[in-house]
Amino acid sequence: MSNKAMTFDKYKVFETDFAGRPLKIETGKTTQLANGSCMVHYGETVVHVAATASAKPRDGIDFFPLSVDFEEKLYSVGKIPGSFLKREGRPSDKAILVSRVIDRPIRPLFPKDMRNDVSIVCTVMSVDPDCMPEIAAMVGTSIALSISDIPWNGPISGVSVGLVDGEIVINPNAEQRAVSDMATTVASTDSRIAMIEAGANCVSDEIMYNAIMAGHEANQHIIEFIKGIQAEIGKEKFSYPSNEPDHDMFEAIKAFCEDEIKVALDTDDKTIRDERLKPIYAKVHEKFDEIYPESAEKIDECIYKTQKFIVRRWLLDEQKRVDGRGMNDIRPLASEVGILPRVHGSGLFTRGQTQVLTIATLGSIADQQLLDGIDEEESKRYMHHYNFPSYSVGETRPSRGPGRREIGHGALAERALVPVIPPVEEFPYAIRLVSEVLSSNGSTSQGSVCGSTLALMDAGVPIKEPVAGISCGLITEGERWMTMVDIQGLEDFFGDMDFKVAGTHTGITAIQMDLKITGLLPEMVKEALEKTHKARNYILDEVMLKAIAEPRPELSKYAPKMLTTTIPADKIADVIGKSGKIIKEIQAECEVKIDIEEDGEFGQVFVSGLDIEKCNRALEIVKTIATDPEPGAIYLGKVTRIMDFGAFVEIAPGKEGLVHISQLDVKRTENVTDVVNVGDVIRVKVLETDDKGRLNLSRRDVLIEIDGMTPENDPDDNKPRKRSNDHRPRRHHN
Numbered sequence: 001m002s003n004k005a006m007t008f009d010k011y012k013v014f015e016t017d018f019a020g021r022p023l024k025i026e027t028g029k030t031t032q033l034a035n036g037s038c039m040v041h042y043g044e045t046v047v048h049v050a051a052t053a054s055a056k057p058r059d060g061i062d063f064f065p066l067s068v069d070f071e072e073k074l075y076s077v078g079k080i081p082g083s084f085l086k087r088e089g090r091p092s093d094k095a096i097l098v099s100r101v102i103d104r105p106i107r108p109l110f111p112k113d114m115r116n117d118v119s120i121v122c123t124v125m126s127v128d129p130d131c132m133p134e135i136a137a138m139v140g141t142s143i144a145l146s147i148s149d150i151p152w153n154g155p156i157s158g159v160s161v162g163l164v165d166g167e168i169v170i171n172p173n174a175e176q177r178a179v180s181d182m183a184t185t186v187a188s189t190d191s192r193i194a195m196i197e198a199g200a201n202c203v204s205d206e207i208m209y210n211a212i213m214a215g216h217e218a219n220q221h222i223i224e225f226i227k228g229i230q231a232e233i234g235k236e237k238f239s240y241p242s243n244e245p246d247h248d249m250f251e252a253i254k255a256f257c258e259d260e261i262k263v264a265l266d267t268d269d270k271t272i273r274d275e276r277l278k279p280i281y282a283k284v285h286e287k288f289d290e291i292y293p294e295s296a297e298k299i300d301e302c303i304y305k306t307q308k309f310i311v312r313r314w315l316l317d318e319q320k321r322v323d324g325r326g327m328n329d330i331r332p333l334a335s336e337v338g339i340l341p342r343v344h345g346s347g348l349f350t351r352g353q354t355q356v357l358t359i360a361t362l363g364s365i366a367d368q369q370l371l372d373g374i375d376e377e378e379s380k381r382y383m384h385h386y387n388f389p390s391y392s393v394g395e396t397r398p399s400r401g402p403g404r405r406e407i408g409h410g411a412l413a414e415r416a417l418v419p420v421i422p423p424v425e426e427f428p429y430a431i432r433l434v435s436e437v438l439s440s441n442g443s444t445s446q447g448s449v450c451g452s453t454l455a456l457m458d459a460g461v462p463i464k465e466p467v468a469g470i471s472c473g474l475i476t477e478g479e480r481w482m483t484m485v486d487i488q489g490l491e492d493f494f495g496d497m498d499f500k501v502a503g504t505h506t507g508i509t510a511i512q513m514d515l516k517i518t519g520l521l522p523e524m525v526k527e528a529l530e531k532t533h534k535a536r537n538y539i540l541d542e543v544m545l546k547a548i549a550e551p552r553p554e555l556s557k558y559a560p561k562m563l564t565t566t567i568p569a570d571k572i573a574d575v576i577g578k579s580g581k582i583i584k585e586i587q588a589e590c591e592v593k594i595d596i597e598e599d600g601e602f603g604q605v606f607v608s609g610l611d612i613e614k615c616n617r618a619l620e621i622v623k624t625i626a627t628d629p630e631p632g633a634i635y636l637g638k639v640t641r642i643m644d645f646g647a648f649v650e651i652a653p654g655k656e657g658l659v660h661i662s663q664l665d666v667k668r669t670e671n672v673t674d675v676v677n678v679g680d681v682i683r684v685k686v687l688e689t690d691d692k693g694r695l696n697l698s699r700r701d702v703l704i705e706i707d708g709m710t711p712e713n714d715p716d717d718n719k720p721r722k723r724s725n726d727h728r729p730r731r732h733h734n
Helices: 093-109 132-149 175-177 205-233 247-265 270-288 293-318 404-420 444-458 489-494 520-547 569-576 580-592 612-626 699-706
Strands: 012-018 019-029 035-044 045-057 066-072 118-128 158-166 165-171 182-188 193-203 332-335 346-353 352-363 382-387 430-439 468-477 480-485 497-503 508-515 561-568 592-600 602-609 635-641 646-652 655-660 680-687 695-698
Touching: 012 205, 019 205, 019 444, 035 132, 035 520, 045 132, 045 592, 066 132, 093 118, 093 132, 093 158, 093 182, 093 193, 093 404, 093 508, 118 132, 118 193, 118 646, 132 182, 132 205, 158 193, 158 205, 165 205, 175 508, 182 695, 193 205, 193 404, 193 489, 193 520, 205 508, 205 520, 247 270, 247 293, 270 293, 270 404, 293 468, 293 489, 293 569, 332 444, 332 520, 332 602, 346 444, 352 444, 382 404, 404 430, 404 444, 404 497, 404 508, 444 468, 444 497, 444 520, 468 489, 468 520, 497 520, 497 580, 520 602, 561 569, 569 580, 569 592, 569 602, 569 695, 580 612, 592 680, 602 612, 612 635, 612 646, 646 695, 680 699, 695 699
Parallel strands: 066 118, 382 430, 655 695
Antiparallel strands: 012 019, 019 035, 035 045, 045 118, 158 165, 158 182, 182 193, 193 508, 332 346, 346 352, 352 430, 468 480, 468 497, 497 508, 561 602, 592 602, 635 646, 635 680, 646 655, 680 695
């Protein structure tokens, strides 16, 4: 038997510069059985991308079956998964969001009548923090599809755009991203903007527009680079059976039902519209099932295309919307807060037949979400979840947990509100928002933004500014195009764009753009930004701020009370105690929860509980442990031992002092037990620390200085004395 060295005759390497860092593409060495593949090296980030397509179309479907998966491998950042199985499980929310970002710009470039399954798998194998793997994956997807035999009208390119010290930065590194006021992803074809996904710190429309244009320009270099690769090694595209309905069949059905469909669509009520369409579907099938027995499944598609034809003609030719609104008019709006009595905050936002109820819950810092992914971020204290039950659209599907759409919409609302959430130093809470879609007729994600602002303000969260969201639609035909504000479901289905923008009066906080066409012209982007800015200002001023003008001054009585302090890092172990003994004792005694986060030389202590006095007591105990008591300081302590000459009082675990019998009361004391007993909680003042480090305490001084009681031998002794009740077994904070 002889050994033969394997050769890679088709192995090719292509290199270029990408935003100041090397980009290297390897093809032909691995993944021989995929339709197209490549290994993308961007700096030290490595992403493998494979594109495959089924040989035959899938039967019985009326959509193009594309799947995109961004797979995070924890070995790429030198981590072992934290799960019990020690292997990657379901994709993280971040991975799902990246998959959606890659899906959106490539989907419109596939033939609309193709029904072959296409799968894109982007596997992150090595991560350089300065070179974002999601950008490498998007570029790799474009290359894999371009050189494959899969029909696709690319290429595209994508970049990340940051704003650092007022300057636009393409593909910012890790240090720049940490201080950037913008995180915007822009995908482009060689002539148009194909996708925008943005989070921003209230930036102006002008700055956002300039950033999008800068990203679009930066994409052109990579697009030309990919075209060169395709010209050299690209395969011939395969042919496929078209799923487009026969032209004569479509024209016959359109002529038969067009007038009735116009009547059915002409209403602002989705329920009425759906009821009107049902008999039309039945009549069309009754007539045409026999005429086209082998294409009966395409009859519904012809009816759908007829509806699309009518709606688009109304918009383009008559500037008519199905519900009678003008192009810049918003559906009827309503806002309410305080809907649910026992939750920490709630807000109900209604726009036409779209209705979202958002609930805010406040928790301790320990309730923040831990992240086990390839990013450097390990946790987040603000979480937003979005639920879209089937009843919201009048359907009966069982609930099966959040899908990619729900995760995407929740992340969009979260991104929109992150810039206005107060920092942990000002508001030491974990925050969870849950948006329940009660009714859906378009733009529920932006409804959840509005409902979430209401819920946060109702909960008393001191947000920096209120945020509202609105969508802008687009209809195109050749060189003609027009935009309209606040698209409802029908305009989303039959239109070409859903351009969602959220922001404050000051500026934009989030953008998500979905397209059904190959891309937008710059003037389309500019008009969408202008229209959505005016619309969100109207929503804020005329509806939301009339429901609640500012955050409530106090938290709900059902919300946990939170206090925080800073202690030296070398004192954290003293507060925690051996095996957590001391911190557990404090939590049990004060009925609170204590979390400590170490940050360099200091530790941040968070105390939460339902009773603010008990929280204050716990915080004082922590401070006492972490600092040496100074003369004059007053503490709340527990009597631990009784002696003939006085009482020993513990002001904190491990810190005990003596209250001499002469310092127990303002009057002469014969017996210690006449004043205090073991277990009593009393206020004491530190007199001194003796040369052996022992504390000498006084209850008498507290009674005189704080309670205003008169000493027994004072000339004013004839004045009525106040009685102190602090010897009773109770827990109290001054």
